[in-house]
Amino acid sequence: MTIEEPAAPARALAAPVVEYPQDGSVRPVRRHVWEPVETAALPPGAAPGLRGRSIAVVGGREATAAAVGTALTAAGAAVHRLALPAEGQRDGFTEAAEALHTAAGRIDGIVDLNLEEPFDGGGTDAWEGPLRQTFALLRACCADWVAETDAERLFYLPVTRLGGRMGFGPDRVEQPLGGLWAGLAKGLPREVPNCNIRILDLTAEHAAEQVGDLVSRELYRWGAFEIGHRDGRRYSLRARHERPGPAVRALRPSDTVVMSGGGRGIGFALARSLAEDFGARVVVSGRGAPPDAGATPALALDDREFRRYRDERLREAVAGRRVPRVRAELEELARRRELWTNLASARADGLRIDYVRCDITDPEQAARLVDEAGDRLAGVVHNAGVDVPVRLPGKTGQIVSLVVRVKVGGFLNLLRAVEGRPPSVFFCSVGSLTGRWGGMVGQLDYGAANEALSRLGLWASQDGEQPGRARRTPVSTVCWPTWERLGMVTNYEATLRYMSAVDVREGLYHWKRELFSGGTGESTFIGDVGPAMLPSVLRGYRQDTGLPGIERLAAARHFLGEPVRFRPHGSLTTAHVLRAGELPCCDDFRVAGEPALPVSLCLEYLRAAGDWVLPERGDGLRLVELRGLEVELPLLGVGPGRPRAELVRHAEGGRSEDGGWRVAVTLERDGRRLASAELVYREGESAVEGDLSAPPGASGAEEVLPFPRGGALGWTGQAFRLAAWRRDGATGRPYARAEPGRTADLLLASPAPGAALPLNQVENVLRAGWLVQGGAGADARRLTVERLRAERSAVGAAVLLTGSPDGRDWTGHDRTGHDRTGRGVTEDLRPRPPVLRVAGLRYR
Numbered sequence: 001m002t003i004e005e006p007a008a009p010a011r012a013l014a015a016p017v018v019e020y021p022q023d024g025s026v027r028p029v030r031r032h033v034w035e036p037v038e039t040a041a042l043p044p045g046a047a048p049g050l051r052g053r054s055i056a057v058v059g060g061r062e063a064t065a066a067a068v069g070t071a072l073t074a075a076g077a078a079v080h081r082l083a084l085p086a087e088g089q090r091d092g093f094t095e096a097a098e099a100l101h102t103a104a105g106r107i108d109g110i111v112d113l114n115l116e117e118p119f120d121g122g123g124t125d126a127w128e129g130p131l132r133q134t135f136a137l138l139r140a141c142c143a144d145w146v147a148e149t150d151a152e153r154l155f156y157l158p159v160t161r162l163g164g165r166m167g168f169g170p171d172r173v174e175q176p177l178g179g180l181w182a183g184l185a186k187g188l189p190r191e192v193p194n195c196n197i198r199i200l201d202l203t204a205e206h207a208a209e210q211v212g213d214l215v216s217r218e219l220y221r222w223g224a225f226e227i228g229h230r231d232g233r234r235y236s237l238r239a240r241h242e243r244p245g246p247a248v249r250a251l252r253p254s255d256t257v258v259m260s261g262g263g264r265g266i267g268f269a270l271a272r273s274l275a276e277d278f279g280a281r282v283v284v285s286g287r288g289a290p291p292d293a294g295a296t297p298a299l300a301l302d303d304r305e306f307r308r309y310r311d312e313r314l315r316e317a318v319a320g321r322r323v324p325r326v327r328a329e330l331e332e333l334a335r336r337r338e339l340w341t342n343l344a345s346a347r348a349d350g351l352r353i354d355y356v357r358c359d360i361t362d363p364e365q366a367a368r369l370v371d372e373a374g375d376r377l378a379g380v381v382h383n384a385g386v387d388v389p390v391r392l393p394g395k396t397g398q399i400v401s402l403v404v405r406v407k408v409g410g411f412l413n414l415l416r417a418v419e420g421r422p423p424s425v426f427f428c429s430v431g432s433l434t435g436r437w438g439g440m441v442g443q444l445d446y447g448a449a450n451e452a453l454s455r456l457g458l459w460a461s462q463d464g465e466q467p468g469r470a471r472r473t474p475v476s477t478v479c480w481p482t483w484e485r486l487g488m489v490t491n492y493e494a495t496l497r498y499m500s501a502v503d504v505r506e507g508l509y510h511w512k513r514e515l516f517s518g519g520t521g522e523s524t525f526i527g528d529v530g531p532a533m534l535p536s537v538l539r540g541y542r543q544d545t546g547l548p549g550i551e552r553l554a555a556a557r558h559f560l561g562e563p564v565r566f567r568p569h570g571s572l573t574t575a576h577v578l579r580a581g582e583l584p585c586c587d588d589f590r591v592a593g594e595p596a597l598p599v600s601l602c603l604e605y606l607r608a609a610g611d612w613v614l615p616e617r618g619d620g621l622r623l624v625e626l627r628g629l630e631v632e633l634p635l636l637g638v639g640p641g642r643p644r645a646e647l648v649r650h651a652e653g654g655r656s657e658d659g660g661w662r663v664a665v666t667l668e669r670d671g672r673r674l675a676s677a678e679l680v681y682r683e684g685e686s687a688v689e690g691d692l693s694a695p696p697g698a699s700g701a702e703e704v705l706p707f708p709r710g711g712a713l714g715w716t717g718q719a720f721r722l723a724a725w726r727r728d729g730a731t732g733r734p735y736a737r738a739e740p741g742r743t744a745d746l747l748l749a750s751p752a753p754g755a756a757l758p759l760n761q762v763e764n765v766l767r768a769g770w771l772v773q774g775g776a777g778a779d780a781r782r783l784t785v786e787r788l789r790a791e792r793s794a795v796g797a798a799v800l801l802t803g804s805p806d807g808r809d810w811t812g813h814d815r816t817g818h819d820r821t822g823r824g825v826t827e828d829l830r831p832r833p834p835v836l837r838v839a840g841l842r843y844r
Contacts, residue, residue, distance in 0.1 A: 037238045064211050087129070115127065153194070161202055174203070263284045291336045388403055407453050461521060497530045498532045585747070689789070723739075
């Protein structure tokens with residue numbers, strides 16, 4: 001008689017205590033899930049931007065391609081067809097793609113219909129020919145596309161069939177392999193900075209004519225990357241912070257967990273943690289034979305000895321002109337050495353971690369790997385992956401197939417191998433943010449593979465019968481950022497420009513919670529978004545989402561406007577439509593009695609342009625000051641006769657003679673220059689100049705500065721918090737305490753975009769300068785400022801502003817203490833470094 005072993009009691013996991021580095025390279029992560037939300041409907045008719053475009057339609061059924069071609073042609077586009085390859089075809093794509101590109105003369109965009117047939121879970125390589133074809137066409141376009149500076153011309157639009165809500169609704173996921181093209185699309189702007197993308201998700205019930213109509217309407221109306229249509233409604237995706245459910249399972253010492261991969265990197269970190277914490281047996285795997293230090297003594301070298309060995313091999317390679325081959329051999333040796341070291345350390349610590357040789361892309365080997373656990377199988381973790389970071393021109397079909405086959409083919413092989421196992425067996429796929437948001441340069445195929453993995457997990461976990469499947473297998477997919485100096489990372493520092501890393505202990509804690517909670521679907525773990533952003537990427541983020549740092553992204557998106565032309569690290573031209581009804585601050589500030597754009601807001605638009613044209617690896621540059629500001633005051637008006645301002649902003653960056661970086665920025669309205677300035681950047685800190693003396697007014701000899709009504713300029717104090725100005729009786733210097741403002745009072749946006757400049761304090765300086773220079777009765781038409789410097793700390797601080805008697809030079813000191821006299825002077829009068837400096841302010 002067999003006695004069934006009782007289930008291990010579920011227990012809560014203790015969260016690790018982590019000290020995060022001050023540089024922000026490693027940040028705590030939060031768990032997010034994705035949900036479809038209804039979004040604005042499209043305007044009727046095809047997009048006007050299609051007229052005159054040259055568009056390639058690739059893949060899909062002929063009937064669908066013909067309907068798309070008809071709709072695009074009717075909208076004024078020239079259409080070129082690249083048919084889906086014959087079944088099993090893996091070669092000849094490059095020649096066909098180049099021939100189409102040559103015949104077309106140019107290609108402005110690609111509509112990729114890829115795979116339309118429903119997925120039955122049978123064959124593991126239905127994607128291969130169509131995906132190779134897509135890469136071939138992108139390679140044919142690459143040279144032209146990468147050189148393009150027009151931010152409006154280029155696009156890539158794949159059509160997926162995940163149910164109309166990107167696979168996240170209750171709908172049936174007909175073709176999860178469409179995730180390959182969705183992941184590819186989201187990474188493409190990293191390789192082609194001015195490529196606009198739109199992933200169009202539809203249902204299997206959409207007829208060919210409907211597909212054509214929706215494609216023609218979605219193009220050249222950019223915004224969210226992923227848009228779905230179902231039952232006449234239009235959807236996008238939103239991230240929502242959600243904790244995992246309580247633990248419903250745990251591991252026993254008699255349990256076995258099987259992993260594809262897992263001998264190195266984050267996979268081994270999990271394997272070791274499961275073996276240490278629960279005493280379970282963990283089977284890790286890899287394509288190579290078990291490492292043998294007896295046959296390869298270099299495996300047992302310590303780090304110092306291995307560096308010496310590596311350097312000697314490279315010196316010999318240089319002499320023998322064999323550097324590429326020897327370098328590849330050393331890289332493979334380093335991987336095998338890491339595996340040998342991991343397994344040796346596990347044995348020394350008495351942990352039951354076994355290595356099995358397995359090519360996960362082979363169905364029979366995958367089945368044998370799962371069988372290693374026998375009837376003690378507790379779960380499967382599909383962790384295997386291959387990353388070959390090569391830019392698009394070198395991304396051959398063979399590389400693409402290798403990278404995708406491990407993730408996609410390996411998943412399907414393992415899924416079949418666990419069918420018939422008890423429902424308590426968990427199945428976890430290891431994805432990546434390269435699929436959710438697009439990877440780094442060189443990771444187009446890796447991002448595609450990871451996005452397909454997530455979509456396959458959604459397909460596998462659906463309720464109901466799946467064709468060709470014995471039963472439903474719940475699958476969870478965890479999408480990680482980079483782990484701190486662990487995993488398949490060629491350049492760790494480079495990854496931090498895209499996203500902060502996750503601490504290894506914290507990552508393991510979250511991972512084990514996912515395994516034991518019994519949940520399904522995709523869970524995304526996100527820290528902080530890095531500075532490596534592009535205009536074409538930024539507008540793909542939804543602002544009404546729970547993503548960390550969304551306020552910063554919302555601010556960047558608001559002040560970006562609509563890109564018109566963009567040259568990375570060089571220049572940017574954008575268009576902005578500012579409507580008075582959406583800007584409460586326009587009712588606050590008046591020019592000649594007419595509502596107008598406040599000067600401080602124009603300053604923020606000028607400043608924000610510089611962020612996009614910094615030099616490559618310019619993250620250490622800091623904005624020091626704005627120089628040579630000029631504003632044409634009459635052009636600021638947004639009164640009843642012109643209730644909106646259509647602005648064009650141009651920024652041009654370049655090295656300065658002192659080794660810094662300068663950006664010349666202009667704002668134009670109706671073809672006339674409204675404002676201009678030069679932004680000065682330097683490395684490191686650069687303090688604001690100004691005296692550290694006690695503020696004026698301490699002697700008590702002062703007079704109140706009245707602000708008479710009337711004059712060319714006026715402020716009502718409804719949006720800006722106006723300061724009460726006084727003049728020091730001994731020095732004649734005007735001074736006041738200016739409170740911090742809120743952009744939510746100035747702009748109607750949710751979330752309200754934050755500003756990097758202290759807008760309220762700057763506006764108070766401009767107002768006081770106007771008064772002191774006798775502007776109440778003057779007809780000023782131009783404002784000039786020689787230099788403006790501001791610390792970030794000034795944005796949220798109460799600042800004591802002090803001006804020169806003539807109102808041309810102003811200094812602001814942080815004064816966040818309590819009011820001592822009730823007249824704007826703080827209790828703490830100790831000297832402090834200035835946080836704001838305005839020099840050479842003049843109204844003319």
